[in-house]
Amino acid sequence: MEVKELGHLVLYVRDIGRSVAFYRDVLGWRQVLPKPDGAGSGPLPMPFAMFNAPSGRTHHELLLIEVGPDAAGLPAGRRVGLYHFGLKIGTSDDELRAALRTLQEAGATVLGATDHVVTHSLYIADPDGNEIELYVDVPGMDWDDAELLASPPRALQL
Template sequence: MSDYTIPAQTRIGHIHLKVADLDRALAFYRDLLGFSLVTMYGKEAAFISAGGYHHHIGLNTWYSKDAPPAPTRAAGLFHTAILYPTRRDLAVALKRLLDANYPITGASDHGVSEAIYLNDPDRNGVELYWDRPRDEWPLKSDGSIEMFTHPLDLEGLLGEID
């Protein structure tokens, strides 16, 4: 058993979030971030995606309608990470957030990736990021990946849009 390694092609397929207000959650994920609505399950759940997939994010109020956000200092989801295909795509997402005056909680260069951090309307953490090409990832002397957290140059990122 201890020699087992999960297959390299394994991916995390989707997330399903409990939200207090479905319309408010759709305004964030669909209208601001740009996901497409795939289908509704009555008035209590919505499934959204990028590129026509059956769903990347499920949103529901089955156990959480009008509930307060989960406590910050409790076990649970830290954040959902949404991977953009290019640096320019991340820049466009950042510009949309800035244009909407949506609060950003952080922005970091991790060496392997660049990331923007924020919270959705239910205070679920959201990371918007892009990965640098693997051959650009910083490595330690032993060959392992060297990740770090440095401030992200937001102006430089926004320069990708020009």
């Protein structure tokens, strides 16, 4: 068996409306289902929303499923499970700076910015505390250079 690519990500969220507003309106994902007219609500027994990136690369890349306000939160500190997922948002620090302004204007939680040598990253949290890395690749880096890939991260000033 050989994995060809990461296909999609599914997240449980407390409030589907709040999460849709974040992923669609702040991060710019394209909502696939349900459609604005309510079509395609689907067979799931709870509210959900399906998205793909504006590129339309596949049927969906992100699925949100509402589990309600009483769902347990993410435990703090070291734990087993998802740490974050990364979303490439462009090719320059100018695009990261523009993203930072958009996030700040929307009142999103910004956790920090890191220079990973091969990428520059902005870390944020969605409304349920799921961590997201928004990044750009640094031009001219050799992705086959293991030493470069293992370089210690540094603070990034945007």
